Amino acid sequence: MQVSSPISQQVSYLEYQGKYKGLLGWITSTDHKRIALLYMFSMMVLFIVGALLGLGMKLELIAPGKTVMEAQTYNAFFTVHGVIMIFMIVIPGLPAVFGNFLLPIMIGAKDVAFPKLNLISWYVYILGAILVISSVLFGDGTPDTGWTFYAPYSFKTGTNMLPAIFGAFVLGFSSVLTGLNFIVTIHRLRAPGMTWSKLPLFPWTLYGTGWIQLLATPIVGITLILVALERIFGIGVFDPALGGDPILYQHLFWIYSHPAVYIMILPAMGAISEIIPTFSQKHIFGYKAIVVSTLAIAFVGYFVWGHHMFTAGMSNTSQYAFSILTFLVAIPSAIKVFNWVSTMYKGSINVQTPFYWAVSFIFVFMIGGLSGLVLGALTANVYLHDTAFVVAHFHFIVFGGTGYAFFAALHYWFPKMFGRMYDPKWANTGWVLFFIGFLALYGPMFYLGMMGMPRRYYDYLEQFHSANILSTLGSWVMVFGLVVIFVNLFRSARNGAPAPVNPWNGKTWEWTVPSPPPVENFDRIPEYKEKEGPYEY
Amino acid sequence: MQKLRIKMTRFTSLGPGIFFTLIFLSQFFDARSQSNVIDDQTKNPEIGIVEHLDEFLPKDIYLIGEDSQKVVLTDLINKPTVLNFVYYRCPGICSPLMEGLADVMNKSDLRPDIDYQVLTISFDPTETLDLAIRKKANYLNLVDKKEEIARGWKFFVSDSASIAQATNAVGFKYKRTGNDFLHAASVMLISPDGKITRYLNGVYFLPFEFKMAVVEAGKGTSGPTINKILQYCYTYDPKGQTYVLNVTKLAGTMILFFAGTLFLFLIIKRRRKTI
Numbered sequence: 001m002q003v004s005s006p007i008s009q010q011v012s013y014l015e016y017q018g019k020y021k022g023l024l025g026w027i028t029s030t031d032h033k034r035i036a037l038l039y040m041f042s043m044m045v046l047f048i049v050g051a052l053l054g055l056g057m058k059l060e061l062i063a064p065g066k067t068v069m070e071a072q073t074y075n076a077f078f079t080v081h082g083v084i085m086i087f088m089i090v091i092p093g094l095p096a097v098f099g100n101f102l103l104p105i106m107i108g109a110k111d112v113a114f115p116k117l118n119l120i121s122w123y124v125y126i127l128g129a130i131l132v133i134s135s136v137l138f139g140d141g142t143p144d145t146g147w148t149f150y151a152p153y154s155f156k157t158g159t160n161m162l163p164a165i166f167g168a169f170v171l172g173f174s175s176v177l178t179g180l181n182f183i184v185t186i187h188r189l190r191a192p193g194m195t196w197s198k199l200p201l202f203p204w205t206l207y208g209t210g211w212i213q214l215l216a217t218p219i220v221g222i223t224l225i226l227v228a229l230e231r232i233f234g235i236g237v238f239d240p241a242l243g244g245d246p247i248l249y250q251h252l253f254w255i256y257s258h259p260a261v262y263i264m265i266l267p268a269m270g271a272i273s274e275i276i277p278t279f280s281q282k283h284i285f286g287y288k289a290i291v292v293s294t295l296a297i298a299f300v301g302y303f304v305w306g307h308h309m310f311t312a313g314m315s316n317t318s319q320y321a322f323s324i325l326t327f328l329v330a331i332p333s334a335i336k337v338f339n340w341v342s343t344m345y346k347g348s349i350n351v352q353t354p355f356y357w358a359v360s361f362i363f364v365f366m367i368g369g370l371s372g373l374v375l376g377a378l379t380a381n382v383y384l385h386d387t388a389f390v391v392a393h394f395h396f397i398v399f400g401g402t403g404y405a406f407f408a409a410l411h412y413w414f415p416k417m418f419g420r421m422y423d424p425k426w427a428n429t430g431w432v433l434f435f436i437g438f439l440a441l442y443g444p445m446f447y448l449g450m451m452g453m454p455r456r457y458y459d460y461l462e463q464f465h466s467a468n469i470l471s472t473l474g475s476w477v478m479v480f481g482l483v484v485i486f487v488n489l490f491r492s493a494r495n496g497a498p499a500p501v502n503p504w505n506g507k508t509w510e511w512t513v514p515s516p517p518p519v520e521n522f523d524r525i526p527e528y529k530e531k532e533g534p535y536e537y
Numbered sequence: 538m539q540k541l542r543i544k545m546t547r548f549t550s551l552g553p554g555i556f557f558t559l560i561f562l563s564q565f566f567d568a569r570s571q572s573n574v575i576d577d578q579t580k581n582p583e584i585g586i587v588e589h590l591d592e593f594l595p596k597d598i599y600l601i602g603e604d605s606q607k608v609v610l611t612d613l614i615n616k617p618t619v620l621n622f623v624y625y626r627c628p629g630i631c632s633p634l635m636e637g638l639a640d641v642m643n644k645s646d647l648r649p650d651i652d653y654q655v656l657t658i659s660f661d662p663t664e665t666l667d668l669a670i671r672k673k674a675n676y677l678n679l680v681d682k683k684e685e686i687a688r689g690w691k692f693f694v695s696d697s698a699s700i701a702q703a704t705n706a707v708g709f710k711y712k713r714t715g716n717d718f719l720h721a722a723s724v725m726l727i728s729p730d731g732k733i734t735r736y737l738n739g740v741y742f743l744p745f746e747f748k749m750a751v752v753e754a755g756k757g758t759s760g761p762t763i764n765k766i767l768q769y770c771y772t773y774d775p776k777g778q779t780y781v782l783n784v785t786k787l788a789g790t791m792i793l794f795f796a797g798t799l800f801l802f803l804i805i806k807r808r809r810k811t812i
Binding site: 180183184187188211214215218219222248252 | 784785788789792793796799803804
């Protein structure tokens, strides 16, 4: 791909010295790339906390009865684990880190449309995170409702719910601001010649995600505020004792939280759609089909929330409607999988770490998606609802989908972000360990759920013991894999070999600017001249 | 052969659609019939109100009005109509109910006889028109807007057949005990085409819910725009038996409105040239 500007002579964003030095220079910078890294490092810290909590839960479940913690502690663990992982990592994850870093470069802009707002979003994110963490550290007991804050328990429990609820509310604001920023950026700042049909797929998914963030997040904001008001003033919106309706809470919560699954997964799919053509050295198969299915997922994803509530009290008609819509939303996802696989067909495949992650993404995402259809079927749902099967399903989607795509994206764009190559041997070792650990950790949960083991209990019947041991062992292997991955990346960011401009022979614009990119990305705004779109090999 | 194949293909592609529609409908009606059985068992009291929402009033209910003329009830209903059943010599809740009606008519900014009318019917067939007229004069003493309310609030008596038909049609259940009756206090809102649109139970009515019920009954007829907005923003809560602000609907509309505005702005307004 040709870019009209020569290689930039500007100083890289990592070395740039602005008004302030050191940490202050970072936390006051409105450079989208620095903000992306701010997000990345804050998420990494939170991820370590969330992962340790998950590890603790699995350790408790290594044997029936009390092993290392009390029931109440276990409740607190799964609540805080869920809140951190969902609200602070997988929802903002890919858009905030890779979206921020790459969107402007991929569309030929110097920054996002509202750089200051972008920085404010990060501060709002940090504020939300602090509020949630404070609910753990202060007050009368750690929240124990699960990440869904279901009414009426969420306003009846004596634990310290308010900071957690406000925290989730504040985090929602960060999400809305980022979504708004991206939508405007994509509409307004595309370089000349970059029409909608030539927009790379990752920005396309960020666009779809932006609208979901903008439309759906306010609903959960309002809902959480209502729960808070219910707790403080007893206004009776959700409390049946006061004439309220707890089912209404579930509706409102899932009207946001189901589309939120697509906030997580769409950018993940976008990243995979960038990686597969690069490592197949072939034009993406069915560009338009992928774009349309992205928008279709974003749209249909709004109408399936009821499938979380099949057993909560709902008319037969609603159940049928939600079930059929749930099956429908699988179609665009399947189209994407078909397109990725077809892209690889007869491609010149270059097997590197990002490609391993991308292919394993497809594998685990398929398992997650297909088990979602099992849960979307009404009769199966009655049996499997609230069992370990559900936990396995959403970890395959959320962690298997978004998590794998995050690591795929991290290994793909790492040379661009830090200007260093990582050690592929250790990176691959990390991936193998993670993959084996992941399957061993979450795979048995499908079995356990089908055998009837409920979720969210610190205890279980003896008959579930062996599968739980396998699951716990899997958690250790997976975490060991994570340690290998992180250590390798940290070491490489400092000491790795300098990365060339385009180590993978990618075709999108981020591979035309130096690694790491200069402060303003381009000396002057490039002009898009490719006729066949962004993946012409 | 080719044509047959095309037909077969068409049929097979329609097949699943028809199949799902049939399942849908069968379940829908199944659910409805089940709920009706439950209704019959639990909601058929001897005294009280069995709501017959969305049903039409029969066309052969005859009443005798203040001018001694015999009229058909549905002929009188040409605007949103508040219907209520009392007996004029009632020592119990009829008087508070009638006072409540007088009070809300007096307070409401809706104009009696223009925006709506109130028809009060005695369900005691032995009562005379004379008593009805005296009672009306009595209740008019409670209000300020005497002339308007006199025009818009009409009192009737009727024969036992029409009374039975009318009270059955609206689900007003009562029982004679000696000289008196055991009965509930409620008013029904009837749309201009004779459909029962709402029940307001109790003896005291808030001007707001009274207005909402009248506006709702007048659906389809022209009214001030503000009434349509009110109707959109408020829904009837059957448990609380009042109109409530529909927060979720409003919030959803506002979110969609702002998102739509943003989208249109981004699409329509031309891009600024960037350097």
